[in-house]
Amino acid sequence: MSYANERLPREKVFRDPVHNYIYVENQVILDLINTREFQRLRRIKQLGTTSFTFHGAEHTRFGHSLGVYEVAREICDHFQRNYPTKAAGDGLWDDSERLVALCAALLHDIGHGPYSHTFEHIFQTNHEAITVEILTSEETEVNRVLRSVSPEFPEKVASVIQKTYANKQVVQMISSQLDADRMDYLLRDAYYTGVKYGTFDLQRVLRSMKPYQDGIAFDISGKHAVEDFIVSRFQMYQQVYFHPVSRSMEVILDHLLQRAKEIYEAGNGDEDFVPTLLIPFFEHRFSLEDYLNLDDGVFGTYFINWRTANDQILADLSHRFLDRKPLKSVEFDSETATLIPHLRALISDAGYDSHAYTAINNSYDLPYDDAYDPKMKKPLTQIELMRSDGSLVELSQESAIVNAISGKLSGDQRFFFPKEMLIPEDGGINLFQDIFNDFGRYIHNNQLTIPKE
Known part of the structure; x- marks a missing residue:
């Protein structure tokens, strides 16, 4: 028996709240x-x-990765039980694809770093490229396990992540507009944030899935369950992922790391500043080993040290991040964008470095894209419904609900600024009281809405 087919004498289980x-x-x-x-x-x-807004959101990428594996395993079981291949090229499920699908599902996020998207913005890393490197580098334990299956197996799993794997069913199972990844993170994020927006009927969606020659379709009888998934995802982005306070803390984190990078590059750091594990990233010469040494705890330790740094901006941003002191924000559009320079000028007049304490943050999502474009950087396949005669129809053509939000970006753009510009920290009169008053009046007179924390 090859390692690829070796089964445990007794299955192992992980208890999971989802x-x-x-x-x-x-x-x-x-x-x-x-x-x-x-x-x-x-x-x-x-x-x-997000845990600064929804305190229960302390769950990890470990739990999510296990969850994606489990959803993929259930899909494979469903396909093998109900749609097993009977002849080569019949478009049904070939269970010899199971292991590559399960490994890709388990490992799809292994390249993420701490505060992944902020980190990528500052240090120009790419978690998908690092995922592929972890899978294919002979220096990693993951690669050694995958090579135990076969010498070419690491590249096969990596090609699923890269969406170049020949079997489209496997690729769509892991990466599409309705895949194992999205199904798990919606349910998991809803559970840990304590909201109901992300819940949908997972088992009904799974039961509706059908393999066919060009990928995965959904039985038309499951249309409403698929609709529910799309609407749930839409609501989670609006109510959770795009929450202004979470974005505010991400802005602070972004500026904090950027400030540390600037201090290092200028050679102005004091002896308590030296972030040994981040130096390879400041110098743009990091190795895979350097990357794997980073986690949320490493960042937290540096932020604690920097809270007493000689650089007052670095110290203050560290305090704001560690002690949850979010910036305030106002939503703006193409017309009100002309107000931002004046707001920035008032902030500078009040003594703040506008580069460090203000930001424009755009958060938009496409709830569902009904127009597949292979020329896109990350093309997503349409969700296809299969009629009883085997013909296919794209989801938004059958669903008025999905059609209403299909192809339409949702989200907003916000201008972030120090909360003290609205309420001076000491609550009383100070040298900049007139500036603070002008700032507040300017916000009010132009009818800019400030969200609650």
Whole structure:
């Protein structure tokens, strides 16, 4: 028996609040979970700064990755039970694809770093490229486990992540507009944030899935369950992922890391400043080992040290991040964008470095894209419904609800600024009282709305 087909003498289970049990049946999956690179995901929050708004959102990329594996495993079981291939090229499910699908599902996020998207913005890293490197580098434990299946297996799994794998069913199972990744993170994020927006009927969606020659379709009888998924995702982006306070804390984090980078490059850091594990990133010469040494705890330790740094801006931004002192924000559009220079000028007049204490943040999402464009950087396949005669129809053509939000960006753009510009920190009269008053009046007179924390 090859390692690829080796099953555990007794399945191992992980208790999970979303899926109840996560079943591990293959030795290779268990060995991948036990690698150094996968265990590192225990130390990286799934939702980054969102826990500053929804305090329960402390869950990790480790739990999410296990959840995506479990959803993919259930899809494979469903396909093998109901749509097994009977002849080569018949478009049904070939269960020899199971292991590559499960490994790709488990490992799809292994390249994420701490506060991933903010970190990528500052240091020009790419978590998908690093995921592929972790899978294919002979220096990693993950690669050694994958090579135990076959010499070419790491590249096969990586090609699923890169969406170049030949079997479209496997690729769509992991990456599409309705995939194992999205199904798990919506349910998991809803559970841990305590909201109901992200809930949908997972089992009904899974039961509706059907493999066919060009990928995965959904039985038309499951249309309403698929609609519910799309609307749930839309609501989660509006109510949770785009929450102004979470975005405010992300802005602070962004400016904090940028300030540290500038201090290092200028050679102005004091002896308590030196962030040894970040130096390779400041100098644009990091290795995979350097990347794998980072997690949320490393960042937190540096922020604690920087809270007493000689650089007052670095110290203050560290305090604001660690002690949850979010910036305020106002939403603006193409017409009110002309107000921002004056707001920035007032902030500078009040003694703030406008580069460090203000930001424009755009957050938009496409709830559903009904127009597949292979020329896009990250093209997403349409969701296809399969009629009883085997013909296909694109989801928004059958669903008035999805059609109403299809192809339409949702979100907003905000201008972030210090809260003290509205309420001076000491609550009383100070040298800049007139500036603060002017700022508040300017916001009010132009009818700019400030969200509650």
